[in-house]
Amino acid sequence: MKGIVFTEFLELVEDKFGLEMVDKIINNSDLESNGVYTSVGTYKFSEMLQLLQHLSSYTGISIDDLLLVYAEHFFSVLEESYPGLLATYSDPIEMISSIENHIHVEVRKIYPDAELPSFEVVEKTENSLIMIYKSSRAMHHFGLGLMNKTFEHFNSTATIVLENLKEDGTEVKFLINKN
Ligand code: HEM
Structure with missing residues (x-):
């Protein structure tokens, strides 16, 4: 999965839930990248899944709803980039x-x-x-x-x-x- 999907995701998590939540979901996951992403890199989809699963359990929001809201944010990234x-x-x-x-x-x-x-x-x-x-x-x-x-x-x-x-x-x- 492309790095831009991770960097934009973590930015949105920070915006909505704060930097502490970003730290919590990264520290509770087992990430080959150690939670350090660049927009041009490529990372395992399983890392995104872990981040989503932890965010879902901390917030009580389903993974589907998190993905829906995230996509609505990601569309504006696409509008700006392409x-x-x-x-x-x-x-x-x-x-x-x-x-x-x-x-x-x-x-x-x-x-x-x-x-x-x-x-x-x-x-x-x-x-x-x-x-x-x-x-x-x-x-x-x-x-x-x-x-x-x-x-x-x-x-x-x-x-x-x-x-x-x-x-x-x-x-x-x-x-x-x-x-
Ligand atoms: C994934 C680009 C429009 C559906 C992606 C990814 C990029 C991308 C970069 C991530 C690939 C990766 O992480 O390896 C774009 C661009 C678009 C566009 C530049 C328009 C200018 C759309 C639209 C849809 C869509 C309109 C609507 C259905 C998806 C889905 C994924 C995805 C569902 C997730 C990957 C998966 O389900 O396997 N897209 N996309 N994309 N895109 Fe698009």
């Missing part, structure tokens, strides 16, 4: 349906070792989209947060329903309807 990529789009359905064959293709050119999910388009109309998310990392709520912000970016909103296709969350159907 304005050109977002400017290619004028419609949220078009943008979200292009993650697999355009956006993440570009991401892979920048970060050849990025660990990206697959997002297969099953059905697409002007105002609706059905997609299947697949990833061993089960970060579907991270995807949900990014989608919510994508609609907001285009001054729109949507109702998005998630249906687990596998119990462990590694395959999830997204039913997206523009409001």
Whole structure:
């Protein structure tokens, strides 16, 4: 997992819960990196999982809700870092349906070792989209947060329903309807 995902995560934790919480979740985890991350480095996903698990147990907030809020923050990082990529789009359905064959293709050119999910388009109309998310990392709520912000970016909103296709969350159907 790319370092920018860790550095932005820890910044948000510091903002919302304070530096003490950052220290607590790092010190309680068994981290190869020792909790020292740079935005251009690459680290094990298992480190992110440990940080999320500890933050979840200290705050009582579920991992899914933490990922959702984190993704909403991460979207503004993407907006600042990749304005050109977002400017290619004028419609949220078009943008979200292009993650697999355009956006993440570009991401892979920048970060050849990025660990990206697959997002297969099953059905697409002007105002609706059905997609299947697949990833061993089960970060579907991270995807949900990014989608919510994508609609907001285009001054729109949507109702998005998630249906687990596998119990462990590694395959999830997204039913997206523009409001
Ligand atoms: C992960 C970039 C848009 C869904 C990532 C990662 C990067 C990235 C750098 C981390 C990869 C790693 O840690 O190895 C971008 C950029 C975008 C964009 C630059 C737009 C300009 C989106 C959108 C979605 C999305 C709109 C909405 C569904 C995800 C998910 C992950 C991810 C779910 C987590 C990895 C996983 O589930 O396996 N993306 N992304 N991305 N992205 Fe994107």
